[in-house]
Amino acid sequence: MERVTLSPSLELSRIVYGMWRVADDADTSVKHVEAKINACLDQGITSFDQADIYGDYSAEAVLGETLRAVPSLRAKMEIVTKFDIIAPCGKYSDAPVKYYDTSTAHINASVDASLTNMGIDHIDLLLVHRPDPFMDHNETGAALDALVSSGKVGNIGVSNFKPWDCDLLQSGMKNPLVTNQIEMSATAHECLTNGDLAYHQKNGQHAMAWSPLGGGSLMNGNTDVMKTLDVIAGENGVDRAAVAVAWILAHPAKVLPVMGTNNLTRIAGLSDALKVNMDRITWFKIYTAALGREVA
């Protein structure tokens, strides 16, 4: 599996495994979570995406239980997690409103909780989960820089940020923002034309793509884009999901798809996406079907 350099101190695997849904799996046992991690590692998928809020603030602990039981796993993995969303559930059930918190106090408390939950001593990549309209960029930037200096966090990035949000936060910090995790799939492709991906491509940053199968919506049905994916899948001897991911992988901006299946067989097949021949014409066949019209 190809490795992508995000900074001098951070390489991620080209395909990332996301753990948003890990706590929703009927089986959250150490044995099953370990099997999922090993199914990724066997393919060279070494990067794992978490967030404090996943599973109503319980998903990091599900991973942590496995890392405590099988400590040898940690050194084989890069762990990404996120902070700033306070939703009235789990440990924040008493929150009077859903909000974002990019204050120093919250950043430090959230990172300490993530480290404890996962039973690890550092986070390889910490992302600001959503742009905070109440952010003091100088305060947030300084708090994030301090976490890198302390060694608790290796690298900093963002998620769901617009280019101007990135510029604002970057202007308040010394460490470079190394990625932006944004939505991208054959059903959510606005980032290709609204300037989001162009901004990162221009800056030489590799974005990460969340919900590359549209959160599963691309997998059930028979729309034009699904039919197009199926034809290409047949030509390449893979399934629809592999083609949908190959469509993201082929983009010159070198985006890293973050896959979310809980199914062990599907996890074991994630690298099938690398087998697909995705030339320009094939890419545009999918894009045309996704747009529902030919390009102008």
Ligand SMILES: NC(=O)c1ccc[n+]([C@@H]2O[C@H](COP(=O)([O-])OP(=O)(O)OC[C@H]3O[C@@H](n4cnc5c(N)ncnc54)[C@H](OP(=O)(O)O)[C@@H]3O)[C@@H](O)[C@H]2O)c1
């Ligand atoms: N930064 C953000 O704001 C943000 C937002 C959302 C997600 N994320 C990250 O992105 C990751 C991926 O998101 P996602 O889970 O929505 O990604 P996804 O890979 O687009 O969708 C996964 C969903 O599709 C289903 N699926 C996959 N293959 C299928 C098939 N062949 N047939 C039927 N259903 C199928 C899976 O069900 P099964 O489990 O049954 O296979 C699962 O429910 C998350 O884990 C998280 O790390 C980040």
